Amino acid sequence: MEKIALITGATSGIGEATALKLAGNGFDIIITGRRQERLNVLKNTLEENGSHVLALCFDVRDEEGVNAALGNLPPEWQSVDVLVNNAGLAAGLEPVQQGDSLDWNRMIDTNVKGLLYVTRCISQGMISRKKGHVINIGSIAGKEVYPNGNVYCATKHAVDALTKGMRFDLLPHNIKVTQICPGAVETEFSLVRFHGDKHRADKVYEGYECLVAHDIAECIWFAVSRPPHVNINDMVVMPTAQASASVFHKI
Known part of the structure; x- marks a missing residue:
């Protein structure tokens, strides 16, 4: 087997692009992902290009499901070299006093707890082998906040803090830890945030050239491809037309 990369949330967007890039x-x-049909399509695409692929359908919010899937990998798949914690989402865009607790729980359980469940499981093997690379997909929302982004921003601030904490914890075991923080990337992100409202989601990306998933996959590959003594700690990547989480130059 070649080196092995495990990518969560691989059924669309940055996760899918990263799988294609690393393969x-x-x-x-x-x-990994929640949508079996999409996993099957991506698996077939990767295999047609000559890659070995293992597809696992589970929800990172489900601690037992994570442990069952990742704690019982086939022997030939256990030596994970790179973990890309990509699974994450935004749900809703309301002031905190009008927030929906279902949205809050979905974001906290996916963006924070899911990342923890997966990392704990996979890092055990990396520690025993004294090598590995954990890449967390953060956000510009983890560096600053914006109106109505309250809980989403809080979860991505948590990812920022967890990434720094992981770097301390995993340092004695020769494991790299990287965070990639994108600005506006045109994926299913806004469609999910607005609960399937395509008109509202499309408006987020109007009037400027936003990033696409491939741009972030390129950044991930850059971090992965550095020599053993070089670690990219943190990378913030935004469209040229974006100056902050909420300031854009739109035409």
Whole structure:
């Protein structure tokens, strides 16, 4: 087997693009997600291009499901070299006094607890092998806040803090820890945030050239491809037309 990368939330957007990018650079790929049909399509695409692929369907919010899937990997898939904690979402865009607790729980359980469940499981093998690379997909929302982004911003601030904490914890075990923080990327992100309202979601990306998933996959590959003594701690990546989480130059 080649080096192995495990990517959560691989059924669309940044996760899918990252799977394609790493597979194209010689990695065997473990893809995870909640949508079996999409996992099957991506698995077939990767295999047609010559990659070895293991597809696992589970929800990172489900601690037992994570442990069952990742704690019982086939022997040939257990030596995960790169973990990309990509699974995450925003749900809703309301002031805190009008927030929906279902949205809050969904974001906290996915963006924070899901990342923890997966990392705990996979890092055990990295520690025993004294090598590995954990890449957390954060956000510009983890560096600053914006109106009505309250809980989403809080979860991504948590990812920022967890990434720094992981770096201390995993340092003695020769494990790299990287955070990639995108600005506006046109994926399913806004469609999910607005609960399927495509008209509202499309408006987020009007009037400027936003990032696409491939742009972030390129950044992930750059971090992964550095020599063993080099770690990219933190990378903030935004469109040229974006100056902060909420300031854009739109035409």
